[in-house]
Amino acid sequence: MRCSGPRAKECLLTSVPVVSWLPRYSLKENALGDLISGLSVGIMQLPQGMAYALLAAVPPVFGLYSSFYPVLIYFIFGTSKHISIGTYAVMSVMIGGVIERLAPDSDFSEWDNLTNETIINITNRDAERVKVAAAVTLLSGIFQILLGLVQFGFVVTYLSEPLVRGYTTGAAIHVIVSQLKYTFGINPKRYSGPCSLIYTVLEVCSLLPKTNIGTLVVSIVAIVGLILAKELNSYLSKKLPIPIPVELLGVVIATVVSWQVDLENKYKVDVVGLIPSGLQPPVLPEVSLFSKVIGDAFALAVVGYGIAISLGRIFALKYGYNVDSNQELIALGLSNSVGGIFQCFAVSCSMSRTMVQESTGGKTQVAVVILFITLWIGYLFEDLPKAVLAAIIFVNLHGMMKQFMDIPALWKSNKVDMLVWVVTFILTVLLNPDLGLAASIGFSMLTVIFRTQLPKYSLLGQIPDTDIYRPLEDYNQVRPVPGILIFRSSATLYFANAEMYQESLGKKSGIDITKILSAKKKLEAKRKRHEAKIAKKAAKKNAVHMVSLSRDDYSSHPRLTLLLLVHFISASSYRALSAYPLFHLFVSLCLAGVVDNLQSGGFFNDKVTKSCVFSTVHDAVLYCQSSRPEIADKVTYSASTRACTQRTTSSQSV
Secondary structure (H helix, E strand, O other), X not given: OOOOHHHHHHHHHHHOOHHHHHHHOOHHHHHHHHHHHHHXXXXXXXXXXXXXXXXXXXXXXXXXXXXXXXXXXXXXHOOOOOOOEEOOHHHHHHHHHHHHHHOOHHHHEEEEOXXXXXXXXHHHHHHHHHHHHHHHHHHHHHHHHHHHHOOOHHHHHHOOHHHHHHHHHHHHHHHHHHOHHHHXXXXXXXXXXXXXXXXXXXXXXXXXXXXXXXXXXXXXXXXHHHHHHHHHHHHOOOOOOOOOOHHHHHHHHHHHHHHHHOHHHHHOOOEOOOOOOOOOOOOOOOHHHHHHHHHHHHHHHHHHHHHHHHHHHHHHHHHOOOOOHHHHHHHHHHHHHHHHHOXXXXXXXXXXXXXXXXXXXXXXXXXXXXXXXXXXXXHHHOOOEHHHHHHHHXXXXXXXXXXXXXXXXXXXXXXXXXXXXXXXXXXXXXXXXXXXXXXXXXXXXXXXXXXXXOOOEEEEEEOOOOOOEEEOOOOOOOEOOOOEEEEEEOOOEOOOOHHHHHHHHHHHHOOOHHHHHHHHHHHHHHHHHHHHHHHHHHHHOOOOOOOOOOHHHHHOOOOEEEEEEEOOEOHHHHHHHHOOOOEEEEEEEOOOHHHHHHHHOOOOOOOOOHHHEEOXXXXXXXXXHHHOOOOOOEEEEEOOOHHHHOOOOOOOOO
């Protein structure tokens, strides 16, 4: 395609969406709402950013960096107007698992001659962990960019809602367990690999006698206070223009109390510690780490995109605009790639912040607030107890814990989806978020195959005086068509279930196809032997006298009419069906493309021509009734989805 001015402009507007809407931005209509929204979400982002940094096993200040740089990039390249990009619990705990595997505490233990005991060199450990986080973040961003460039946005379709909700619930369990050490003030070992969660829980239980009472009291007070404040916030939500900044108030109060009481020195309560002011200079992550984190980076890329696009589509549908799935991949990829260079960890979108952003009428002004905090006032939170950040995480996970209520709801509506939810949850808990995701997707694909292998077969009847056909067992007013048996399957017809279709056809029609074929072969062999015998006798008498087997013997076995209603059929399936010469074959199609597939596969011949193709079930039934009235038992075989048996004027149209 030749490059032209309009084409270049279209490319620019598609690749950099901010260029298309920013010139039309109305200050009068949107400025106030965006300002309030930016302040509200920014205030939420401050404590959440620091809290989720603990999940990622990096110093809290890097959570603030991760709430700034990626947000700016998404502001330029993203297509969703409502989702709040930034730190996210599931992503953070996945990164924490990678960091604990590649930079465990044991690698930085040193002997202290003054105390005669082994200590952890926290400075060196944190520096190495930041390098690992930056490397996996940059690589995940590169994956997302590449997937977006090759138009791989459709990958999200393989992440069904039960899978995503089961996965995030399982990941939430990992988040809770990882924060127990801050709640009880203990130092358990960090395990990695399958079943590491179970080992960690056992380790925490063994260390409970060593609980720091001061830390536990701070945790309980913080959790109870946050829950009560959030309930009050919900109660007053309709009366307040903006939500009460519960988390920020909790952080400020806890910091002031910790500073005044000196919790760190008097009660050995672990605090955030040094928070440097200003921004970090860009540093290219170590390429040597890429080979160690490539699998984790791809999992982060898929999970982060899946969560962001799912939430983005919900709000796009609600407010009537489009979200470009491939551009979202590129936008998130650029956000993570640039973030990795500035020592951030991978981001996605948060449901809680997005809801606040939407309710206050804003788009994206969070970066201004975070920039102000990181440049000037970050050091004020150095005395903040880490137990308070853990409490913020616990309280924010209550929404994910409510997802357990999906199980009874899915049990009533779709048991296979419930199975996907439960198995995904179990795999995520046992195998960790990275391997759990891969195993869950594999299991979800197996359920798709399972559903096609066990479709619902039903006999259809006609609603009197209409062209509508429905299952006889589901509707009282539906009546069978005299002399015609209409058979339907809920699955598509392909090689894996073609034999089941044939068996079900025999059961529903009451006709043993195998016996009929066997009888036909025997009659054919008998006819040939009889003709050969007569020919031999005629040759001896030098007379040509051919006598054939009575056609009445052969025709006593009915030659059936087969109507095949399909929206997809594989080559092996229609070849198997066309191999039955007992049937007059008719095809009723839901998709016009099936005709091309049948023709290219050599399905049509002198006996089965395109004249046997119909666009609806009703047309085929009428043809069968008019063209072969001499046959008492006609079989109409219908293999399609329910949608293919709707009214002729709508869903049954080609």
